[in-house]
Amino acid sequence: MKKTLTLLFLIISFGLQAQIQFKITDQVSGIPLENVRVKAGKDKILRTNSSGIIAIPGSEPIRVSFALEGYESREEEYGPGEYEVKLNPTIFNLGTVTVSAFESERPLLEQSAAIVQVSERDFNRFNETSPVNAFNTKPGIRIEERAPASYRVSIRGSSLRSPFGVRNVKVYWNEVPFTSPDGTTALNLLDLANIKTSEVVKGPSGSIYGAGNGGAISLFSQPEISGNRISTDYLAGDFGLSRFRLGLSQQVGDGGIEASFVSQKSDGYRDHSAVDRQVFQLGGFFPVSEKQEIRTQLLISDLDYQIPGALNAAQVAENPRQARPGSVAQNSSISQQAVLLSLGHLYRFSEKTSNNTTIYLNTNNFENPFILDYKKELGFGYGLRTKFVHDGKLAGKALRLIAGAEYQNGLTDAQNFGNRAGVADTVRFSDKLRAYQGFFFQQAEWNLSTKMLFTLGLSENFSGYEVDRQIDATGGPTGLQTRTFDPIVVPRVALNYKLNSFSSVYGSLSSGFSPPTIDEVRTNEGSLNLDLEAEKGVNYEVGYRLGLARLNVDLTAYYLKLNETITTYTNENGVVLFRNAGSTDQKGIEAAVDYAILRNSGGFIKDLLIGTAYTGQFFKFVDYAKQTNDFSGNDLTGVPPHNLVSRLDLRTSIGFYFNFTHQFTDKLPLNDANTVYQEAYDLVNLRFGYARTFGNWDLEAFAGVDNLLDESYSLGNDLNAFGGRFYQPAPTRNWYGGIKVGFNY
Structure with a gap:
């Protein structure tokens, strides 16, 4: 009888212990995290309670993922037992980002x-x-x-x-x-x-x-899908603004699909500045095996927006909301429909060697009636990017080798017509265009010690254009003209030294180049500027980073020497043209400081974060003479010497939040002669709202105001504009509000 009771007790004890229990906390503050999304294998998503605890029944090891907004996601394999899992806040600290x-x-x-x-x-x-x-x-x-x-x-x-x-x-x-x-x-x-x-x-x-x-700039929209979710947003605001989004994430095996549709419309602050855009995205992530992953992507975008045009100072003073004379009558606008389809494949040859290859196709239908002409383009392109990564050793020290290639080819039928009251008139010139570019790249990252990382990179680049003129109504020559840029070798050398576990310094020397775009070679007036040279630059840079539990500091100083700088000017017809302007010296300082006064505290104010970002740009023309004008020594056009941004973010334990942003932009020159400036301005933006999770539901209601101080400014000017048409007035004070709903199933 005693043995039977002992056996029964062991069975009951084993049954009670056959579970995996987690306590999930903030790595910085140690505070338990509520409503963390926890997914074990293919089971439905569970959420932690107010003590940050969740239990999953089972006696076998299983992969478990953890996700919470504002924290880095984490996924590991766990067996039966009790664990404390610490999640890193996404903004703190630099050592974990x-x-x-x-x-x-x-x-x-x-x-x-x-x-x-x-x-x-x-x-x-x-x-x-x-x-x-x-x-x-x-x-x-x-x-x-x-x-x-x-x-x-x-x-x-x-x-x-x-x-x-x-x-x-x-x-x-x-x-x-x-x-x-x-x-x-x-x-x-x-x-x-x-x-x-x-x-x-x-x-x-x-x-x-x-x-x-x-x-x-690398943009990412496709996270690894770790659950099923449907969500929708709606936003409305001043000047006829409305935006609707519908999204769906569906797990399929160990992968899944993600789809979204967005429709955004507005009448615009100025006359003739309406926007109508619909975007559909469908992405898939499919782990084929432990060695292979496949990613697919489809993007369909339909965009129509009106172009109000730039104004001179007298027109801005009279009525900043008016369009440039002629813009409405000529229906100055852009209509563009594009499709992008891509396929990515990751293959792991071993734990140390892998390859990631992406191929893509795209189409583009572009129509641009303008005051002076009417442009139509129909394009098709394709490309590939592949890279190999190998982790090994050299002289007993860790060595990472990266090598790959990228190639792009674009074909376009381009036609320019006269514009008769917004309708394409007789053809002026017609071209078949081809643009191509490609490069091979190699990079070695060698850990000279536990604190020092040495990087050496190199790429070999080639590019060119083909312009096959089919029609020239002015009687100019037709036929094929080409421009092939000499192959350019671009090196990069860098060294990073970790002062300790939370700070580091680095220095780098890198070269860069930028050939003119085909729109700079082939202008709207029909001329071909095949002699335009590529910009070439050398950049020297040093930096310091500090990442503590509550404080981040990121400081950078650089000097870019740029030769054959390409600048713009406008002829008497308002056509933007381009020229090489000798060289420029570009010295700059960048600083970002973020501090968490409170981070996931147990009080009413859960988070209180402040931050500031400073940009100092001291750019000069070194050798820039045009006919009788010598602009050498002038400030670089369109670049403010000082910019300062301050931020404050507050979040409460009951769900209310508040975001404050102030941006100061210094005055900036609008022409190469530095005789016309946009005055300095201050922008203040606010957003506030309420966001909470109720079981499987995520709810948020929000409102905000842009340009709270009602500043008069241009967020983007026409540089070196003919007739003084420099200014593109930005919206005055305007409000918006909306709601978000998400359901995890």
Whole structure:
């Protein structure tokens, strides 16, 4: 009888112990975390209680994932027992934040370059209709919006040559080159629903990303799917703004699919500045085996937006909301439909060697009636990017070798017509265009000691254009003309030294180049500027990073020597043209400081974070003479010497939150002669709301105001504009509000 009772007791005890129990806490504060999404194997998602505890029945080891907004996700295998799992806050600290810049996943403290991360939390501090405000909180980065959905990206002043669009910066989206082979990027085809996080490499990107003195931006929208979720958002605001999003995540085996549809419309602050955009995205993540993963991506974007045009000072004073005379009558606007399809494949040859290859196809239908003409383009492109990574040893020290290649080819039928009241008239000229670019890259990362990491990179680049003129109504020559740029070898050398476990210093020397885009070679007036040279630069950079439990500091100083700088000017007809302007000296300082006054505390105020970012850009023309004008020694056009951003984020234990952002932008020259300036301005943006989780439901209601001080300014000017038409007035004070609902099933 005694043995029977003992056996029964053991059986009951084993049954009670056959579970996996977790207590999940904040690594910085040690406070238990409530509502952490916990998924064990293929079971439904569970959530931790107010004590941060969750128990999963079972007696066999199983993979468990943990996810909570504001924290790094984590996934490991656990057997029966009790565990404490500590989650890292995504913004603290730099030693735990991992970035994949330069194709090498390392903590930010170990990276030997100026890199910033723009997270989903950064985007959610604003109205989520564009990426502008979130990126502009980071030092050295400035996105201008000359009109709704008309972006110009400047990294360290790289927008000097950009009258419109994104130039001199390489952009990737889910590892697919989103920058076309002619050097332009239609960033406005993406909605924020297509961008969860972003990494920005500032300055010449050297061996890994090919052309671009400005830097490289990697956008990511496709996380590994760890559960089933359906969600929807709706936002409305001043000037006829409305945005609707519907999203779905569905786990399929160990992978899954993710889909979203977004519709955004607005009437715009100015006359003739309406926007209408629909974007559909479908992505798939499929682990085939322990060695292979497949990722698929489909993006369909339909964008229409009106172009109000630039005004002179008298017109701004009279009525800043008016459109440029002629814009309405000629229906100055852009209509663009694009499709992007990609397939990515990761193969692990061993624990030390892997290959990641992505191929893509894209189509683009572009129509642009303008005051002076009417442009139509139909394009098709394809490309490939592949990289091999091997972790080994050299002289007993860890050595990581990276090698790969990228190739892009774009074909376009381009026609320019006269514009008769917004309708295409007779053809002026017609071309068949081809743009191509490619490069091979190699990189070695050698740990000379436990504290010192040496990086050596190299790439070999080639590119060119073909312009086959079919029709020239002026009687000019027709036929094929080509421009092939000489192969360019781009090196990068960098050294990172860890002072201790929470701070490091680094230095780097890198080269960069940026050939003219095809729109700079082939202008709207029909001329071909095949003699335009590529910009070439050398960048010297040093930096310091500190990452403590509550304090982050990131300091950078650099000097970029740029030769054959491409600048813009406008002829008497308002056509933007381009020329090489000798050389420029670009010296800069960037600083970012973030401090957590409270982080996941047990009181009413759960989080209280403050931060500031300073950008100092002291850029000069060194050798720039045009006919009788000598601009040498002048400040670089379109670049503010000082920019300061301050942030405050507050979150309460009951769900209320408040975000405050103040941005000061110094006055900036609008022409090469430095005779016209945009005055300095202050922008203040607020967002406040309530966000809570109720079981499987996530709810959020929010409201906000942009330009609280009702400043008059231009967030993007026309540089060197003819007739004094420099200004693109930005919206005055405006409000918005919305609601988000998500269900995890």
